[in-house]
Amino acid sequence: MKRISFEFFPPKTDEGRTKLLTTQQKLLAKTPAFFSCTFGAGGSTRDNTREMVDKLREQHADTAPHLSCIGQSREEILELVRGYRDSGVRRIVALRGDLPSGMGYAQSEVKYADDLVRLIREETGDHFTLEVAAYPEMHPQARSFEDDIAHFKRKIDAGANSGLTQYFYNADAYGYYMDALRRTGCDAPVYPGIMPILNVANLIRFSGVCGADIPRWLRSKLDDIKDDDQAVKAFGEEVVTRLCERLLAMGAPGLHFYTMNQAQASLRILDNLGL
Template identity: 50%
Template sequence: MREVRHKLAPLNPEFYSVTFGAGGSTQDNTLAAVIDIQQDRATTGIDAAPHLSCVGSTEEGIRDLLNTFKENDIRRIVALRGDLPSGMRDPGDFRYANELIDFIRKETNDYFTIEVAAYPEVHPQAESAAIDLVNFKRKVDAGADSALTQYFYNIDSYFYFVDRCQRAGIEIPIIPGIMPINNFSQLARFSDGCGAEIPRWLRKRLEEFADDAESLQAFTLDFLTDFTEKLITAGVPGLHFYTMNRIDPTLTICQRLGLIK
């Protein structure tokens, strides 16, 4: 983990976010990692941003966690609903992320900078794109400072979403999420579950490289470098890389784009 951070440091990110298993499954690991990141902040200047999924949690449990974050000088949270692990039925005290944000603001005022999730291609459980946008706005109205999007490979979906947000009066930065591609079948499975579309032309190209990891890597690095460059040229407010602890693709893309100090 430290080694990963050390290698990513030349990118000079504003924060490292650390994922969290809904239902608390990886809560202890998330906590240990973010405390470590925050303790290094004095030398790195880089914040820790724990993901906090509320589904299956009680108000008391979240309050305790917020206090632990404060005791460790953690000032950012990626506030999420999460998904109940299979076998768990009780949603607990929070049904949706906007309720978590409400709670965080009531308990801690403006202490935390709160990031939330956004879905340019629509959350898979949403009744419609319009209702999903209304629900996204609930999170903003509850006090979100900024949004990180689900990853996407159809760049227009992001621009269209940002445009709709602006027309709905949403003014917070919406930072595109970029997922480097390491393994096509894994990505296809994951994308089906989270509602991210792999455009047909891209899927077809990736299928061609099923047995040739080197060519897959070369193709996806070219594709994502070009993709990220288009986002930067369009003036996006930031970039959020889903490194999944595999940092080389992210480093290569950023190196090619001259983003490494």
């Protein structure tokens, strides 16, 4: 049985929150292992994330808050971790996080994701399943591919259970990444992050920010059809379905969907896969 999970971001309005709960109800039909809810740079969505996690969990759905360490004090992090533990949350996505504008690393007491994992384990033992980030195409700030692999292994050695990847559209990148991890002796499961293609301009913008590569052939085709929303969605569905088919055939243990708080694209891809 392949593990399926879905990622949301915390809406800023009551209307957005209501729509997200409707989206969750649709996605529950696929019996996901969990939902996750993102956390803004430097904790900028701290309260929204915590509130949304509580609402999502009301549907008896395992929900994992994202928790980043940059921009927060050690005590602020522990306050969140204890609160989640006491409310019954059993899974956290532990991240370094992005630096807010104008902030330097020296201002953060906990600087890296492996330090955050270690801190959570020291405070709560094995209470939480800890997911961490993985980058098949290399983190944009990594010094080298080898350093990036070593950093992921440090997160696992610190106590993380598994990885969720940045989205990508080149299955070979995932295969090469997994081979490199195995050569280091790291056998933790790594779940590919899947980004359905809904809007060309948004995809290009997101990819530029996070360092995800859009292959030249894909970018060219999307440029040709970018003004036809239906054509973009149909082509995107086909491309991402084929990507998922190949990843699962390569042995990926499951899929983690970046939903953009929408249900239909992810549902169609899962239906195409027979999952």
